[in-house]
Amino acid sequence: MxxxxxxxxxxxxxxxxxxxxxxxxxxxxxxxxxxNCGIIVExxxxxxxxxxxxxxxxxxxxxxxxxxxxxxxxxxxxxxITAQSISKAFKVKYEYHKEAFRILEKYYSKKKFNDxxxxxxxxxxxSKLILNPSSAAPGFIIKNxxxxxxxxxxxxxxxxxxxxxxxxxxxxxxxxxxxxxxxxNISKELGQIQKKCKKFVDIGSYPFFRLGKIGVAIVTRSxxxxxxxxxxxxxxxxxxxKKIKIFTR
Amino acid sequence: MxxxxxxxxxxxxxxxxxxxxxxxxxxxxxxxxxxNCGIIVExxxxxxxxxxxxxxxxxxxxxxxxxxxxxxxxxxxxxxITAQSISKAFKVKYEYHKEAFRILEKYYSKKKFNDxxxxxxxxxxxSKLILNPSSAAPGFIIKNxxxxxxxxxxxxxxxxxxxxxxxxxxxxxxxxxxxxxxxxNISKELGQIQKKCKKFVDIGSYPFFRLGKIGVAIVTRSxxxxxxxxxxxxxxxxxxxKKIKIFTR
Numbered sequence: 001m002x003x004x005x006x007x008x009x010x011x012x013x014x015x016x017x018x019x020x021x022x023x024x025x026x027x028x029x030x031x032x033x034x035x036n037c038g039i040i041v042e043x044x045x046x047x048x049x050x051x052x053x054x055x056x057x058x059x060x061x062x063x064x065x066x067x068x069x070x071x072x073x074x075x076x077x078x079x080x081i082t083a084q085s086i087s088k089a090f091k092v093k094y095e096y097h098k099e100a101f102r103i104l105e106k107y108y109s110k111k112k113f114n115d116x117x118x119x120x121x122x123x124x125x126x127s128k129l130i131l132n133p134s135s136a137a138p139g140f141i142i143k144n145x146x147x148x149x150x151x152x153x154x155x156x157x158x159x160x161x162x163x164x165x166x167x168x169x170x171x172x173x174x175x176x177x178x179x180x181x182x183x184x185n186i187s188k189e190l191g192q193i194q195k196k197c198k199k200f201v202d203i204g205s206y207p208f209f210r211l212g213k214i215g216v217a218i219v220t221r222s223x224x225x226x227x228x229x230x231x232x233x234x235x236x237x238x239x240x241x242k243k244i245k246i247f248t249r
Numbered sequence: 250m251x252x253x254x255x256x257x258x259x260x261x262x263x264x265x266x267x268x269x270x271x272x273x274x275x276x277x278x279x280x281x282x283x284x285n286c287g288i289i290v291e292x293x294x295x296x297x298x299x300x301x302x303x304x305x306x307x308x309x310x311x312x313x314x315x316x317x318x319x320x321x322x323x324x325x326x327x328x329x330i331t332a333q334s335i336s337k338a339f340k341v342k343y344e345y346h347k348e349a350f351r352i353l354e355k356y357y358s359k360k361k362f363n364d365x366x367x368x369x370x371x372x373x374x375x376s377k378l379i380l381n382p383s384s385a386a387p388g389f390i391i392k393n394x395x396x397x398x399x400x401x402x403x404x405x406x407x408x409x410x411x412x413x414x415x416x417x418x419x420x421x422x423x424x425x426x427x428x429x430x431x432x433x434n435i436s437k438e439l440g441q442i443q444k445k446c447k448k449f450v451d452i453g454s455y456p457f458f459r460l461g462k463i464g465v466a467i468v469t470r471s472x473x474x475x476x477x478x479x480x481x482x483x484x485x486x487x488x489x490x491k492k493i494k495i496f497t498r
Contacts (some may be wrong), residue, residue, distance in 0.1 A: 011293075014451065014453050014470075015453055015455055016275070016276075016293075017279060017289075017290050017291065017292075017293065018277075018280070018283060018289075018290070018362065018423075018470070019275070019277065019278075019279035019280035019283065019290075020280075020281055020468065021276075021277035021455070022276050023271075023272070023275065023276075024271075026265070026272065026295070027265075027268035027270075027271050027272075028268070029268075030266060030267055030268035031267070031268035031269075032268060034268065039264050040266075040267075041267070041268075042266065042294075042296075042297060043294065043295065043296055043297075044260075044265075044294065044295035045264075045292065045293065045294050045295075046275070046292065046293035046294075047291075048291060048292075049453075054292030064385075067349075075432055075454070075456070076432045076433040076436040077435075077436040077439060077440065077454040078436065078439060078440035078444070078452070078454075079443075079452070079453055079454055113436055114433055114434075114437075115435030115436070116432065116433030116434070116435075116437060117433045119436070137430075139263060141409065151456060152399065158375055166438045174267075179482050183324055183325045183326050183365065184325040184363055184366045185363075185365070186326075186365075187325040187326040187327065187364070187365030187368070188363075188364055190326060190327060190363060191327035193324065194328075195326045202263065203327070203328070204263050204264055204298075204328055205324075205326040205328055206264055206270070207324070207329075214419070219264065221263075221267070
């Protein structure tokens with residue numbers, strides 16, 4: 001039987017922390033893992049390009065979760081220090097990966113394969129490659145840590161190549177009911193429903209504003225489709241009693 | 250003289266972790282703190298609505314940083330457990346805040362002030378209010394932890410009311426030079442420039458694609474404007490030598 005498999009995402013980059021760049025990788029990776037692998041992201045951290053900080057976070061997250069996905073810091077410049085930091089975290093040599101070197105040498109041609117580009121073939125010893133169909137420079141996996149680039153379009157093109165390294169978890173079913181009401185009108189009864197199904201179904205309540213109307217999106221998530229349906233019928237019943245309109249997506 | 254003041258952001262909410270909702274608060278808070286208060290965000294964590302997890306993260310981040318900003322989990326429903334979790338983290342009573350209670354009672358009128366809405370006046374003992382000009386329910390500050398709601402439009406309307414509780418840090422100057430080249434063409438020399446000014450200026454290198462052209466944004470940040478200008482002239486000189494076009498924003 002499949003077990004619960006979880007993951008953490010470690011975003012490495014001053015540009016996200018400073019607010020200069022709006023992160024797009026968290027939602028993408030999380031949705032992809034959930035839909036394709038039944039893996040739940042349970043923690044995200046965004047940290048600066050500081051070796052000591054990367055090492056500490058890689059060690060602690062890799063102990064706590066089934067997988068850790070890092071993004072950013074695997075390019076050719078001085079602030080790209082993810083691979084060397086992960087090598088330190090796992091106390092392995094930081095060296096040229098032969099296959100990565102060959103891929104990059106072929107892509108750039110021998111003449112244009114300068115030191116900056118060669119740096120992208122440096123990885124922790126024992127890494128396996130995550131191939132990059134868009135710009136050649138591969139990511140890598142070592143132990144339970146998968147390293148991907150920070151540029152969303154490149155990361156998106158590589159994500160399918162992570163699949164073969166991942167153990168699949170239980171499929172997570174999800175349903176959203178949009179209720180045209182305010183949270184405080186249903187919070188008491190919703191809390192009672194959640195209390196009863198606590199172990200099986202997770203109920204989230206998120207206010208929204210749409211077409212000038214105020215509403216609440218009730219998101220239910222469970223590995224049991226049967227229990228999910230049961231809880232959703234309880235919520236629909238509650239809406240009916242309170243004369244609240246429902247809009248289902 | 251002003252000192253370096255830093256902060257962490259703790260995003261509380263399953264909807265961000267699952268990828269259902271795209272976070273917009275990180276970039277907003279970070280930019281606002283940087284521009285208005287000279288405060289640098291040095292770590293972000295996104296965690297689920299689980300009391301034990303919130304308590305642990307509030308304790309560790311509040312010890313490590315000058316300020317911690319939490320977002321989410323201060324509404325009326327069962328999954329809003331930020332205030333009670335922060336009470337546990339600081340071992341203080343979770344109780345009605347008199348002023349918050351009065352504000353909410355007035356806003357909703359006595360008749361419509363139900364249990365769900367009353368819950369939004371429950372806070373850690375000793376909290377001071379962060380007033381909410383858009384939907385009344387206040388945020389709060391206790392010790393060095395400031396709690397704000399998760400809905401971006403409401404959070405944005407409240408951020409100015411955080412200012413009076415914050416000590417200002419040194420102003421951080423920033424400049425971006427867009428070079429129409431690839432990273433590996435300048436990585437060596439850029440690394441040398443960074444090495445020399447390591448203590449004063451932080452240089453980031455971020456590839457971009459714009460109008461069908463490939464480029465690199467070189468972002469420099471420093472508390473010394475003089476040193477920032479010096480480093481930028483070195484980078485401009487490097488571009489000139491390499492015959493790289495510069496586009497300045």
